Amino acid sequence: MPTDLLLISFVGTGKQSTFRPITFHEEDLDFHATELPTFVDNPELSLGTFVSSTPYTGNGLPPSHLSKDFLGWNSPHYWEDPFSDSALFAHISLVREGHLTIHFAIKVVLHVDDDPRSRGFNVYEVLRREAVFYAHCLPTVQGDAVPRHYGVWEANTSWAGHVVISVMEFSGWSWDRQIRGTKHDTPETRMKIARALQKIHDAGAENGQIEPGYEHHLLYDWRSGKARIVDFTHGHTHTCERQVPLKPYRAQFRFGPPFCGELTRLGRILGFDGPHTFLTEDAEVLDAITFLKKYLEEHPAVSRQEALDAQEKYLKDEWRLVGPEVRRLESGRCMDYEDFFK
Structure with missing residues (x-):
C-alpha cells in the first residue's frame, strides 16, 4: 500500500x-x-x-x-x-x-x-x-x-x-479527568504541565483556552512521563512577558506581572500559588527579577530567552531543598514548596 x-x-x-x-x-x-x-x-x-x-x-x-x-x-x-x-x-x-x-x-x-x-x-x-x-x-x-x-x-x-x-x-490522558487525584498527580507531573505551556510561550505562541473548565487541554502520559498541551483551535502568536519561571510560589497569583494572563491561569489551576503576599512582593520573585534585569544590563547582546535561561540556572543554584523547606543558601529565607529544579 x-x-x-x-x-x-x-x-x-x-x-x-x-x-x-x-x-x-x-x-x-x-x-x-x-x-x-x-x-x-x-x-x-x-x-x-x-x-x-x-x-x-x-x-x-x-x-x-x-x-x-x-x-x-x-x-x-x-x-x-x-x-x-x-x-x-x-x-x-x-x-x-x-x-x-x-x-x-x-x-x-x-x-x-x-x-x-x-x-x-x-x-x-x-x-x-x-x-x-x-x-x-x-x-x-x-x-x-x-x-x-x-x-x-x-x-x-x-x-x-x-x-x-x-x-x-497520541499524548496521554486528560489531567483533569483521568490524572488529577490519582497516584500520577504528583508535584513533578504538575511541574511538567507548567513547563510544557512555558515552552509554548517561549516559542511565541499561546493556546488561548487555558482556564478553569478547560483542563482537558492538559494531557499527561504516565508511560512516557511527558506532559503536552493540546487544542490550538484558538491559538495565536504571543509575545510573553513573563519575568520568572512558572512554578510553585508561596505568594498569591494575580493577573499582571510577573506572568502573562495564560500562565497565571495555569498556575492557579495547578495550585502553584500560596496564601501569603502577592507575587510582586515575594522575596524570591523580587530576587529573580533583580537578577534578570541585572543580567540583561550586563549582557546586552543576549536575547531575553537566554537571560531567562540564565535566571533559571541562578534559581537552581541559589535555592535548594533543606529538610521540609526550601531555603536560599545565602540569606536563609524559607520557602514552602518542594525543589522542582532537580
Whole structure:
C-alpha cells in the first residue's frame, strides 16, 4: 500500500475507509500531511488497518462514558448533538503480532461539504486552521510540549459522506479527568504541565483556552512521563512577558506581572500559588527579577530567552531543598514548596 494512504476501520460501520492527505495553501504556507512514523519506521506495518475507538467529545470524557449507547460511527446521535459544535475525538490503533501497538489521536468531521453554512464545512475549517497553526507557530515544540501533527486527511465513505480527520501523536490522558487525584498527580507531573505551556510561550505562541473548565487541554502520559498541551483551535502568536519561571510560589497569583494572563491561569489551576503576599512582593520573585534585569544590563547582546535561561540556572543554584523547606543558601529565607529544579 502506498505510504500516502491511511486505512481506518471505524467501529460500528463495518467498513474500511481509505484516507488520503490533503494539501492546501494558506498564509504563504504550502501545507501537506506528514508521513506517519508507522510507515517511515516500520514499512511492513503499512499493510495494516487501524481500528478506531468509539467517539468522544472534547471535554475530556473517556470513550467508556459513551460506549454503552454506542450505535456506530454512522449513527446520527453523534453528529446531531445540539450541544456539540466541534469535531468528534477518537484514537486509532494498529495491532500486529510481534510489534508494539501503535496509537494516534484523531479529530473527526463527518459529512463535510462546500456549504459555508453547514456544520461540516465550518468544523473542517477549524481543523485546517489548527493544522496551519501547528506548522507556522509550533514546529519547534512538536513532540515535546505539544503532540506531533501529521496533517489533515480525507476519505469518501458510504456511512458518513466526506469524512475529514486530523491525525496527531497520541499524548496521554486528560489531567483533569483521568490524572488529577490519582497516584500520577504528583508535584513533578504538575511541574511538567507548567513547563510544557512555558515552552509554548517561549516559542511565541499561546493556546488561548487555558482556564478553569478547560483542563482537558492538559494531557499527561504516565508511560512516557511527558506532559503536552493540546487544542490550538484558538491559538495565536504571543509575545510573553513573563519575568520568572512558572512554578510553585508561596505568594498569591494575580493577573499582571510577573506572568502573562495564560500562565497565571495555569498556575492557579495547578495550585502553584500560596496564601501569603502577592507575587510582586515575594522575596524570591523580587530576587529573580533583580537578577534578570541585572543580567540583561550586563549582557546586552543576549536575547531575553537566554537571560531567562540564565535566571533559571541562578534559581537552581541559589535555592535548594533543606529538610521540609526550601531555603536560599545565602540569606536563609524559607520557602514552602518542594525543589522542582532537580
